Amino acid sequence: MRSYIKIKGRNLWKLCMLAVLGISLTCCYVLVEKIDQPTTAVAGQTITINLRDSVNTQISTNQSPYPQPSNFVLAFLAPKGWDVADNNNMTVSYTSSLGNGNMQLMPASAIEPNSKLTWAKAATAKFGIGKNLVNDVEWVVFQSSQQYALTNGINITGNIIIKLKVGADGNNTYYFPEYVTCDSFDGYSDDTYWNNGKIYSQDNGPCLLQTGTNGDLHDYCNPQLTSFNPPKSLDNEFITLTYNNKLTPTVLSNTTNVYLCVDSAYLSDGSAITNYCVQAEKSNLVQTTPTSGLFNLTIWPRSYFGLTASQTLTKLVYHITDQTGTKRVGYGGVSGSSSPAFVYKFGCK
Amino acid sequence: MKKISRLERFNLLLVFAVALITWSSCKTDKIRSLSEPVKDISGTWKIVKATRNGTDITTVVDTNIYNFSKFRLSFSGNGYTVTNPLPFIVSANGTYSVDNPQYPFLITFTATGTTTPVSTAFTYPIVNGVRVLTLVFSPGCPQNAYSYSFVKVN
Numbered sequence: 001m002r003s004y005i006k007i008k009g010r011n012l013w014k015l016c017m018l019a020v021l022g023i024s025l026t027c028c029y030v031l032v033e034k035i036d037q038p039t040t041a042v043a044g045q046t047i048t049i050n051l052r053d054s055v056n057t058q059i060s061t062n063q064s065p066y067p068q069p070s071n072f073v074l075a076f077l078a079p080k081g082w083d084v085a086d087n088n089n090m091t092v093s094y095t096s097s098l099g100n101g102n103m104q105l106m107p108a109s110a111i112e113p114n115s116k117l118t119w120a121k122a123a124t125a126k127f128g129i130g131k132n133l134v135n136d137v138e139w140v141v142f143q144s145s146q147q148y149a150l151t152n153g154i155n156i157t158g159n160i161i162i163k164l165k166v167g168a169d170g171n172n173t174y175y176f177p178e179y180v181t182c183d184s185f186d187g188y189s190d191d192t193y194w195n196n197g198k199i200y201s202q203d204n205g206p207c208l209l210q211t212g213t214n215g216d217l218h219d220y221c222n223p224q225l226t227s228f229n230p231p232k233s234l235d236n237e238f239i240t241l242t243y244n245n246k247l248t249p250t251v252l253s254n255t256t257n258v259y260l261c262v263d264s265a266y267l268s269d270g271s272a273i274t275n276y277c278v279q280a281e282k283s284n285l286v287q288t289t290p291t292s293g294l295f296n297l298t299i300w301p302r303s304y305f306g307l308t309a310s311q312t313l314t315k316l317v318y319h320i321t322d323q324t325g326t327k328r329v330g331y332g333g334v335s336g337s338s339s340p341a342f343v344y345k346f347g348c349k
Numbered sequence: 350m351k352k353i354s355r356l357e358r359f360n361l362l363l364v365f366a367v368a369l370i371t372w373s374s375c376k377t378d379k380i381r382s383l384s385e386p387v388k389d390i391s392g393t394w395k396i397v398k399a400t401r402n403g404t405d406i407t408t409v410v411d412t413n414i415y416n417f418s419k420f421r422l423s424f425s426g427n428g429y430t431v432t433n434p435l436p437f438i439v440s441a442n443g444t445y446s447v448d449n450p451q452y453p454f455l456i457t458f459t460a461t462g463t464t465t466p467v468s469t470a471f472t473y474p475i476v477n478g479v480r481v482l483t484l485v486f487s488p489g490c491p492q493n494a495y496s497y498s499f500v501k502v503n
Contacts, residue, residue, distance in 0.1 A: 234489030
């Protein structure tokens with residue numbers, strides 16, 4: 001079939017460039033220039049976090065719609081136990097060269113434009129759990145109440161002010177806050193036009209230590225010798241114990257055959273189940289890959305300890321041992337018969 | 350007055366006859382509406398996939414100690430039974446119901462000895478020609494979601 005479309009080479013090149021620029025120049029480059037965030041807090045305290053932002057717009061005037069309708073967006077990574085979204089423990093406001101205002105929770109049904117997922121799910125898919133080592137954190141997304149009509153070539157400067165009440169779950173927590181800022185039109189969009197390949201800003205704050213409760217310390221900043229997944233659970237679930245045999249030198253460093261030794265499994269009536277410090281198939285941790293040094297064991301506690309319908313577990317007190325049971329590692333990597341035990345408490349908060 | 354010839358009379362009768370046959374051959378066809386069949390989940394089901402908080406744990410958990418492959422969920426009448434139990438939405442046998450037999454979105458289990466029914470959304474698609482029943486539930490903490498996908502045991 002004969003084509004009647006005739007484009008000379010030079011014109012084709014121009015056409016392609018226009019198409020590329022049309023695609024590339026439809027974004028707002030967001031940059032967080034400074035994070036003012038405390039590194040310590042006490043449970044119940046409301047801390048203030050300040051993000052100094054700048055936004056540069058590069059928007060094609062041929063784009064539709066133009067000007068580009070946009071809300072400022074902040075995605076914040078917080079411990080699940082702090083109930084940031086549900087209990088109104090966090091408020092966000094902003095000052096900017098375009099105007100001042102408040103941010104509100106992103107509607108649960110709102111869709112992030114690139115992933116077609118909800119904004120929180122999109123943040124989880126793209127940014128995971130940030131620098132944290134334990135998956136007990138969640139993304140909570142806010143957007144400005146005010147929508148702005150952004151035009152090409154403007155520079156917006158501003159501050160996002162976060163008021164955050166910490167420690168709602170009654171535990172002590174050590175975790176990495178993380179902040180993602182963008183505009184609602186572009187979302188978490190990667191774009192090779194920009195030097196860093198993205199037009200949103202993703203930033204870590206320093207590790208934040210929240211104390212002031214009688215609860216346990218949940219440390220998500222530092223690697224742990226042992227950890228459980230899920231980090232919070234009840235006895236009627238599968239829980240996976242991970243032992244990190246490469247974290248620090250211990251008496252088990254040269255061993256690839258390690259076992260869970262439960263000294264005591266405590267019940268809700270205060271009594272304890274013992275005789276579960278055994279080296280058997282059911283207590284054998286399996287290395288994830290031949291040289292990883294990470295050993296896993298998944299158990300169903302109700303079955304593992306043979307509980308009756310009326311019994312409920314409250315905590316496990318345990319060591320990690322070799323096959324003979326004579327080499328024992330406890331909290332802090334300390335070995336010996338009197339080494340302090342690891343403790344895992346059952347609970348959802 | 351012109352007399353009608355025999356041929357003309359014959360033609361007239363022929364036209365009438367054809368018209369009568371044509372008219373009598375017309376009838377109104379009643380279109381029967383197709384009703385959605387009732388979703389029958391009766392039978393015995395086995396787990397083919399299990400996830401915990403979105404992570405596949407099928408092979409992680411399926412060991413000599415805990416067996417996804419041996420777990421069975423059977424529906425019969427309005428009752429269900431669980432064989433080789435694992436963490437599940439219910440811990441004992443009992444009765445079940447669905448919210449709509451034709452378009453079920455919710456299944457409710459009531460374990461024997463309890464008065465509190467537990468409901469969960471379920472999906473019932475056909476995957477590669479096989480009906481797959483998927484239940485999502487939290488046997489422990491509400492923030493920990495488990496998903497078991499079942500196929501019928503032949």
